[in-house]
Amino acid sequence: MVSSTVGYLFDMDGTLVDSHAVVEAVWTEFCERHGLDPRVVISFAHGRQAGDTVAHFLPALSRETRAELVSGLVVEEVTRTDGIVEVPGARRLLAALAERGAPVAIVTSAPRELAIARLNAAGVGIPDVLVAAEDVERGKPDPSCYLLAAQRLGVPIAGCVVFEDAEAGLAAGVASGGRTVVVGGHVSATTDGLERIRDYTGAVPGVEHAAVTS
Numbered sequence: 001m002v003s004s005t006v007g008y009l010f011d012m013d014g015t016l017v018d019s020h021a022v023v024e025a026v027w028t029e030f031c032e033r034h035g036l037d038p039r040v041v042i043s044f045a046h047g048r049q050a051g052d053t054v055a056h057f058l059p060a061l062s063r064e065t066r067a068e069l070v071s072g073l074v075v076e077e078v079t080r081t082d083g084i085v086e087v088p089g090a091r092r093l094l095a096a097l098a099e100r101g102a103p104v105a106i107v108t109s110a111p112r113e114l115a116i117a118r119l120n121a122a123g124v125g126i127p128d129v130l131v132a133a134e135d136v137e138r139g140k141p142d143p144s145c146y147l148l149a150a151q152r153l154g155v156p157i158a159g160c161v162v163f164e165d166a167e168a169g170l171a172a173g174v175a176s177g178g179r180t181v182v183v184g185g186h187v188s189a190t191t192d193g194l195e196r197i198r199d200y201t202g203a204v205p206g207v208e209h210a211a212v213t214s
Contacts, residue, residue, distance in 0.1 A: 047166030
């Protein structure tokens with residue numbers, strides 16, 4: 001049985017939902033319109049809020065212009081859900097945690113509208129606590145999103161397990177003080193010493209008192 005004292009904090013893209021193809025297509029088209037290198041931009045963008053990425057690569061633009069560009073990106077992404085699927089085992093894991101009454105939150109750099117569209121497209125359940133881009137002043141790698149999610153769950157961050165796949169999110173998880181698990185193959189100095197899973201088709205490490213399996 002899953003202990004109710006453990007909080008489960010999941011990133012979305014790349015962690016619960018495989019939206020790789022859509023993300024690459026939208027950002028590649030954006031880069032072509034603005035004369036940017038898609039490989040560099042996509043590498044930076046993964047796990048970050050779109051506004052932070054646009055500001056990083058197009059700093060000369062006014063805040064209003066950048067906001068318009070981000071709004072356009074979100075509209076494109078919300079309407080392009082073909083090919084979005086769950087990370088293997090994610091749907092069953094979230095359902096099992098919900099059945100046991102475990103405290104679960106999704107913590108994403110995406111705007112709420114986009115997060116809901118992708119989670120629905122992948123058939124992944126949406127928990128009561130969803131921390132999206134609009135909920136924090138500073139996006140990942142700042143840890144405030146994970147701290148807020150733990151607060152909303154009523155679980156101390158030290159009692160939470162953070163599941164992340166990207167550098168910015170992993171840095172946020174580690175900085176928050178949560179027990180951070182790498183989902184997938186990302187390797188960096190940040191991942192040194194962290195527990196790792198490929199997906200959720202087997203036992204999930206980093207969960208005390210139980211071996212949660214899909």
